[in-house]
Amino acid sequence: MKMDADYSRATDGATERGSDGLTVLGLETSCDETAASVVRLSAAGAEVLSSVIHSQIDEHAAYGGVVPEIAARSHVEMIDGVARRAMNEAGLDWSALDGVAATAGPGLVGGVMVGLSYGKAAALARGLPLIAVNHLEGHAVSARLGAETAYPFLLLLVSGGHCQLLEVRGIGDMSRLGTTIDDAAGEAFDKIAKALGLGYPGGPALERLAESGDGARFDLPRALLGRKDCDFSFSGLKTAASRLAQTCETEQDRADLADAVQKAIARQLSERTERAMIAYAEAHPELERATGALTQPSAAREAIGSDQGALKQPSAAREAIGQKKRLFVVAGGVAANKTIRRTLEDLATRHGFAFLAPPLVYCTDNAAMIALAGAERLEKGLVSDLDVAARPRWPLDEARANVDPVHKKTGRKGAKA
Numbered sequence: 342m343k344m345d346a347d348y349s350r351a352t353d354g355a356t357e358r359g360s361d362g363l364t365v366l367g368l369e370t371s372c373d374e375t376a377a378s379v380v381r382l383s384a385a386g387a388e389v390l391s392s393v394i395h396s397q398i399d400e401h402a403a404y405g406g407v408v409p410e411i412a413a414r415s416h417v418e419m420i421d422g423v424a425r426r427a428m429n430e431a432g433l434d435w436s437a438l439d440g441v442a443a444t445a446g447p448g449l450v451g452g453v454m455v456g457l458s459y460g461k462a463a464a465l466a467r468g469l470p471l472i473a474v475n476h477l478e479g480h481a482v483s484a485r486l487g488a489e490t491a492y493p494f495l496l497l498l499v500s501g502g503h504c505q506l507l508e509v510r511g512i513g514d515m516s517r518l519g520t521t522i523d524d525a526a527g528e529a530f531d532k533i534a535k536a537l538g539l540g541y542p543g544g545p546a547l548e549r550l551a552e553s554g555d556g557a558r559f560d561l562p563r564a565l566l567g568r569k570d571c572d573f574s575f576s577g578l579k580t581a582a583s584r585l586a587q588t589c590e591t592e593q594d595r596a597d598l599a600d601a602v603q604k605a606i607a608r609q610l611s612e613r614t615e616r617a618m619i620a621y622a623e624a625h626p627e628l629e630r631a632t633g634a635l636t637q638p639s640a641a642r643e644a645i646g647s648d649q650g651a652l653k654q655p656s657a658a659r660e661a662i663g664q665k666k667r668l669f670v671v672a673g674g675v676a677a678n679k680t681i682r683r684t685l686e687d688l689a690t691r692h693g694f695a696f697l698a699p700p701l702v703y704c705t706d707n708a709a710m711i712a713l714a715g716a717e718r719l720e721k722g723l724v725s726d727l728d729v730a731a732r733p734r735w736p737l738d739e740a741r742a743n744v745d746p747v748h749k750k751t752g753r754k755g756a757k758a
C-alpha cells in the first residue's frame with residue numbers, strides 16, 4: 342500500500358466513534374521517557390484513562406545528558422511493564438481498544454524503534470490498527486488533553502529538540518511559520534544550566550536558581566535582530582552565557598545570570614511569537630479577537646488541583662471553541678517555565694488571542710499526547726502499515742522543510758525536524 346508523506350494511509354473510510362468514543366493505547370519512547378497511556382476520544386472531548394511515565398533521568402544524570410545506547414536499552418526493559426500498567430490503570434482489557442498509536446519519530450532512533458516495534462506487535466496480536474505518530478504532532482495536540490480546544494490555533498512548540506511556530510488547522514494539517522536555525526530553546530536551557538554547574542535536565546534547575554536572581558547586570562546578545570521572519574537562534578546566547586558562567590564567583594552571580602538567561606529566552610520567544618500573531622491574525626480575518634475574562638475549562642481546573650498542575654491554567658480555551666476566536670497555544674517541555682508562560686500569556690492578551698498551555702504533566706514528554714494524536718488520526722481513517730519505519734528526522738510540515746531546510750545540524754534528540 343502506498344503511503345503518503347506523513348507515513349499514513351487513508352483507509353476506506355473514517356473510523357466512526359462508537360457511543361463511548363475511540364479508545365487508543367499510546368506509546369512514547371523517542372527520548373528518555375518510556376511512556377504509555379490510554380485515551381478515549383468522544384463527543385465530550387479527550388479523556389485520559391491512564392498515563393504512565395517512567396523517566397530515565399537517573400540513568401543519564403551522571404553523563405549530563407541523554408546517552409542514546411542507555412536510553413534504548415532501558416526502553417527495551419521497561420516498555421512491556423509500562424504498557425501493561427497503563428492498561429491496568431485504565432481498567433481495560435486489550436479487547437476494549439480501537440487502536441494502538443506509537444511515536445515513529447523524530448527522536449533517537451534506537452528508542453523510537455522499541456516503542457514502534459512493541460506497538461506493531463500489540464496491533465498484530467490483537468488485530469488492531471496501528472497509528473504511527475509524529476512526536477511533534479503529539480505536542481501539537483497536547484493542549485487538547487487539558488481543555489476542549491478547537492482548531493485552528495497558532496502554536497509555539499518549544500522543547501528540548503524543537504522550537505517552532507506552527508499554524509495548526511487540524512491533525513495532519515499544519516504549516517510552519519518559523520523554526521530555530523540552530524539550537525532549540527530547551528537545549529539552550531540545558532547547556533547553560535550545565536555550564537552553571539546545575540544538574541540534568543537543566544531547564545527546571547535553571548528556573549529554580551533564577552528565582553533568587555536579578556539579571557539586569559548582564560547584557561546578553563539578541564539573535565537575528567535585523568530579520569523580520571519568525572525564526573529563532575539560541576546558539577549565540579548559549580555561547581555568551583556559558584562564558585559568563587565561568588566568571589561567576591558567588592551563588593548570587595550564578596542566580597543573576599540564570600535570571601538574565603531565562604529572560605533572554607522568554608524575550609526571544611515572545612518577539613518571534615508576536616510576529617507570528619500579527620501574520621496569523623492578518624491571514625485569518627474570520628477569527629475574532631478574544632477579549633475579556635473567559636471561563637476556565639473544568640479539566641484544566643482539576644489539573645491545577647493536582648500536584649503536577651501547580652500553575653494557573655489560563656482562561657480562554659473553552660470560549661475560543663466554535664466561536665471562531667484567535668487562539669494561541671504553547672506546548673513542549675519549555676512551556677512548563679512560569680516566566681515564559683506569563684510572558685506569552687501577556688503577549689496573547691495584548692494581541693487578542695486566547696491563551697492556552699497544557700497542564701504541566703502534558704508539557705514534557707508523555708504518551709497521552711501520542712494516544713490522542715493517534716485517536717484523532719484513527720477518526721479520520723489515517724492508519725499505518727505494519728512495516729512502517731522509525732524516522733530519526735520527521736518534519737511536521739514536510740513540504741516547507743524540503744523547500745527551506747534550515748536544519749542541517751543534529752541536536753540532543755537527533756536531527757532536528
Ligand code: KG4
Pocket residue numbers: 372499500501502503526527528530531542543544545548673674675676677678679704705706754
Ligand atoms: O518536551 P520535552 O519533555 O522533550 C522534548 O521533546 O525535547 O522537553 C524537554 C525540555 C528540556 O530541555 C528541559 O530542560 C525543558 O524541556 N524544560 C524546561 C522546564 N521544564 C522542562 N525548560 C525551562 N523551564 C522549565 N521549567
Ligand code: ZN
Pocket residue numbers: 476480500501673674705706
Ligand atoms: Zn517532546
